[in-house]
Amino acid sequence: MLANYLKKWGLGIAALALGAVAVVLCLVSFNNKIENVGREELITRVEEVRDNAAYTLENELSHVVQMVVNEARVLDMMGDATDEEIISELHEFVGVGRAVRATILRFDGTTCSSDGEVGKYDKELYSDAIHTTKSYISAPRFSEDNENVAIDVFMPMYSTGKRTGVLVTSYDISLFEQIFIKKIITGESAICITTADGDLIFRTGTVEAPDGFDKNVFDFYVRDDVEFLHGSPESLRADMLAGRASSLSYENGGMVRFVSYASAGDWYVASVTTDRSLTIREAHILSSALDFAMQVVVAVLIITGCILVSGIKEQRRHVKELSDMAYVDSLTGLANKKKFKITALELLKKKPGAYALILLDINEFKVLNDTLGYECGDRVLRMIADVISESLGAGEAFGRGDADEYYLLVKYQSDSLVRERIIEGIDQINERFRATVNDAYTIVLCAGVYVVRNTDTDINVMLDMAKHAQQLIKGITRSTVAFYSEDIRRNILNQKLVENEMHNALQNGDFITYLQPKYRLSDEKICGAEALVRWDIGNSQIRYPDQFINVFERNGFITRLDMYMLDKSCEIISGWLRDGITPVPISVNFSRMHLANENFVDDIARVVESYNVPPKYIEIELTEGTMLGNEEVLIAFLSRLHERGFALSMDDFGSGYSSLGLLRDLPVDIIKLDKTFFAEYDDFKRAKTVISSIISMARELGICTVAEGVETVENIILLRELGCDIVQGYYYAKPMEATKLSQFMAENGAENDG
Numbered sequence: 001m002l003a004n005y006l007k008k009w010g011l012g013i014a015a016l017a018l019g020a021v022a023v024v025l026c027l028v029s030f031n032n033k034i035e036n037v038g039r040e041e042l043i044t045r046v047e048e049v050r051d052n053a054a055y056t057l058e059n060e061l062s063h064v065v066q067m068v069v070n071e072a073r074v075l076d077m078m079g080d081a082t083d084e085e086i087i088s089e090l091h092e093f094v095g096v097g098r099a100v101r102a103t104i105l106r107f108d109g110t111t112c113s114s115d116g117e118v119g120k121y122d123k124e125l126y127s128d129a130i131h132t133t134k135s136y137i138s139a140p141r142f143s144e145d146n147e148n149v150a151i152d153v154f155m156p157m158y159s160t161g162k163r164t165g166v167l168v169t170s171y172d173i174s175l176f177e178q179i180f181i182k183k184i185i186t187g188e189s190a191i192c193i194t195t196a197d198g199d200l201i202f203r204t205g206t207v208e209a210p211d212g213f214d215k216n217v218f219d220f221y222v223r224d225d226v227e228f229l230h231g232s233p234e235s236l237r238a239d240m241l242a243g244r245a246s247s248l249s250y251e252n253g254g255m256v257r258f259v260s261y262a263s264a265g266d267w268y269v270a271s272v273t274t275d276r277s278l279t280i281r282e283a284h285i286l287s288s289a290l291d292f293a294m295q296v297v298v299a300v301l302i303i304t305g306c307i308l309v310s311g312i313k314e315q316r317r318h319v320k321e322l323s324d325m326a327y328v329d330s331l332t333g334l335a336n337k338k339k340f341k342i343t344a345l346e347l348l349k350k351k352p353g354a355y356a357l358i359l360l361d362i363n364e365f366k367v368l369n370d371t372l373g374y375e376c377g378d379r380v381l382r383m384i385a386d387v388i389s390e391s392l393g394a395g396e397a398f399g400r401g402d403a404d405e406y407y408l409l410v411k412y413q414s415d416s417l418v419r420e421r422i423i424e425g426i427d428q429i430n431e432r433f434r435a436t437v438n439d440a441y442t443i444v445l446c447a448g449v450y451v452v453r454n455t456d457t458d459i460n461v462m463l464d465m466a467k468h469a470q471q472l473i474k475g476i477t478r479s480t481v482a483f484y485s486e487d488i489r490r491n492i493l494n495q496k497l498v499e500n501e502m503h504n505a506l507q508n509g510d511f512i513t514y515l516q517p518k519y520r521l522s523d524e525k526i527c528g529a530e531a532l533v534r535w536d537i538g539n540s541q542i543r544y545p546d547q548f549i550n551v552f553e554r555n556g557f558i559t560r561l562d563m564y565m566l567d568k569s570c571e572i573i574s575g576w577l578r579d580g581i582t583p584v585p586i587s588v589n590f591s592r593m594h595l596a597n598e599n600f601v602d603d604i605a606r607v608v609e610s611y612n613v614p615p616k617y618i619e620i621e622l623t624e625g626t627m628l629g630n631e632e633v634l635i636a637f638l639s640r641l642h643e644r645g646f647a648l649s650m651d652d653f654g655s656g657y658s659s660l661g662l663l664r665d666l667p668v669d670i671i672k673l674d675k676t677f678f679a680e681y682d683d684f685k686r687a688k689t690v691i692s693s694i695i696s697m698a699r700e701l702g703i704c705t706v707a708e709g710v711e712t713v714e715n716i717i718l719l720r721e722l723g724c725d726i727v728q729g730y731y732y733a734k735p736m737e738a739t740k741l742s743q744f745m746a747e748n749g750a751e752n753d754g
């Protein structure tokens with residue numbers, strides 16, 4: 001009986017013990033699995049952050065160098081400027097570029113700097129630097145307490161082909177720290193930037209710094225209380241010497257840290273994270289699993305384990321999806337711009353000097369989208385991406401940028417071969433387009449090409465140069481290829497000069513309001529004027545709008561200039577009123593950029609009211625291009641303008657894709673026929689039917705017509721015949737200063753009809 005009893009229970013106990021062992025084994029292996037998966041994930045993450053940071057750092061540094069290079073060119077062009085002029089230029093450059101100080105060291109031993117110092121410098125101290133023939137970044141300079149770190153960027157300066165000295169620009173490292181904090185999402189990692197000797201330049205992030213880590217990392221790694229689990233200081237040094245990435249993990253103060261280094265120029269970027277997050281997660285999973293094991297059978301536990309492991313797999317898949325998202329263009333499934341840059345950089349590093357960088361863009365893609373529909377637009381974008389990627393050879397790269405921009409890096413033999421290849425590609429795109437989408441339409445593509453001559457140039461700068469080339473041909477109505485050239489470089493330099501001077505010019509009143517009178521055809525009396533800006537650059541020299549308006553459009557300064565011109569126009573009208581002269585309305589040009597400003601109309605009204613000028617004396621000119629695709633915003637804008645008593649004039653009508661239908665939808669008050677209609681008499685005759693229908697349509701809708709750029713009596717006769725109301729052009733008068741216009745008005749017996 002007892003024996004039976006024991007037999008029965010003994011079996012039970014044995015089964016129970018076996019079960020317990022199984023539970024423990026399962027838990028241990030489960031724990032290991034989680035630990036391994038977690039650790040792997042952690043290391044991948046650290047490496048991702050590291051690469052991202054290295055890439056950002058290199059970009060930022062080369063951006064800074066590029067700014068210094070540009071500034072040196074500007075200074076080179078200033079030739080025999082006085083020290084005072086140079087100091088003010090340096091001062092402005094330092095302000096814009098967020099540098100600490102910029103100094104010129106000349107071969108003759110003289111120096112002058114952004115903070116106004118002039119004099120001699122210690123030639124011996126700078127004996128190496130001053131003879132540099134290339135731009136370079138100095139080793140970091142550490143302050144005694146290691147609190148502040150600075151770097152200097154050196155750039156040789158030239159005058160008529162001869163080296164004259166060097167421009168030294170100093171930056172506080174905290175500038176890069178701020179940029180880093182903004183640009184890099186570190187999660188639970190910290191980022192350290194060190195010299196190749198391991199001196200810490202700066203660090204960001206949330207992981208607490210181990211003792212000593214904030215001076216030199218090697219000093220720290222060789223300490224007794226640092227125990228390496230993976231890698232060693234020696235392996236790190238060897239990797240750094242060879243320019244390889246390197247990863248370590250070590251224990252210190254009861255905490256395990258994972259570190260991964262990669263080079264970024266002369267410096268090293270390290271991403272650091274601790275196992276703390278890992279331990280907390282593990283402990284949590286383990287204890288809940290134990291609770292669970294008490295109550296349910298091993299099988300359930302295993303199933304749970306499987307589910308958990310598959311959850312982790314799911315999470316890893318998610319991480320992969322996220323990283324795919326960062327590099328894959330969701331529309332085409334091919335590389336995006338980010339990925340393109342990375343691949344291009346890799347290729348350029350491997351094989352310098354034999355590549356061309358191409359930026360391809362569809363002309364008026366918006367119009368294509370509007371006429372064929374968005375779904376079709378997407379198809380076209382995908383089709384183009386396919387054709388391009390199929391046409392690439394080995395060692396070439398491609399990616400799609402924003403909307404209709406495509407980037408390519410192709411092998412380069414000669415300009416003409418690259419051009420041929422691009423045109424062939426465009427033909428192929430159109431062939432496929434006609435076969436699959438629409439056979440009544442041609443896609444116009446324009447390509448800007450930058451031939452890579454120096455692989456050290458920042459890829460963003462290269463892309464900019466391709467873009468500069470491309471912008472020159474934007475708007476041409478057939479597919480065209482443009483190469484970045486010396487002319488374009490000069491253009492950019494001009495832009496830089498204009499940008500350097502514009503703020504001072506506005507403050508000093510160097511922008512002058514010229515007025516070009518408008519004549520009523522019926523009685524040839526002056527009935528209005530257009531305000532056109534001129535830039536007085538001293539020595540009785542004038543800069544014309546074509547040299548700066550588009551620069552201001554790009555950098556946004558145009559909105560300030562336009563409001564300034566409005567202000568000056570009001571001042572002129574209030575002067576006329578004060579002097580007993582009957583004013584004529586002045587039309588002021590406004591860039592399309594203002595439409596983004598909700599308070600645009602209020603801003604205009606405020607200026608006009610401040611001069612006590614009745615609104616009927618101010619007309620707002622917007623170019624026709626502004627109107628397309630913006631109808632809703634414009635209708636609202638127009639009705640607010642009308643409420644306030646202002647008139648709107650549609651400038652350059654007929655220059656773009658204008659349709660007469662637009663006039664019906666938009667209650668504009670005036671249209672200005674584009675001056676290209678009147679550029680040549682022969683063309684004008686041909687354009688006659690178009691003009692005639694515009695004028696009669698305008699008349700039907702009660703819209704006033706102004707013909708612009710009219711130079712010949714033949715044009716005047718025809719315009720009169722067609723019933724045009726007003727003419728503005730050299731035939732009658734060129735733009736002139738306000739005082740001169742007052743005289744003209746007095747002589748002409750001007751009267752306004754407003």
Ligand code: C2E
Binds near residue numbers: 731
């Ligand atoms: P726009 O508004 O079409 O101005 C008319 C341009 O045609 C003026 O050039 C004027 O001098 C020129 N013009 C007038 N009559 C004739 C003619 O008979 N023959 C020829 N060949 N040209 C004639 P300007 O003053 O050089 O201005 C060029 C453009 O710069 C303007 O074109 C306008 O788009 C822009 N602009 C000028 N001032 C401002 C401004 O204050 N704000 C803005 N946003 N743009 C401005």
Ligand code: CA
Binds near residue numbers: 530621
């Ligand atoms: Ca105008």
Ligand code: CA
Binds near residue numbers: 651672675
């Ligand atoms: Ca115009």
